[in-house]
Amino acid sequence: MAYIRKFKTGSGATGVQVCYKEGSKVVRTVHVGSASTEAGILKLTKKAQGIIDGEKGRPLFNLSKYDKKD
DSSP states (O other), X not given: OXXXXXXXXXTSOEEEEEEEEXXXXXXXXXXXXXXXXXXXXXXXXXXXXHHHHOGGGOOSSOOGGGXXXX
């Protein structure tokens, strides 16, 4: 499962990351960027959503090795 994480940086800006979880464990984190304006945060959030959706039909990571085998 992938999700977008927003957090406050030491400088007071808002950082945006894409985190990939397996169960309750984060297995990958991609830092998208940081911004201090609402417009900048919105732009980074859209970029993060594009990473999750797989830009141009290709996912950023091949996470198939993390798929559970039944």
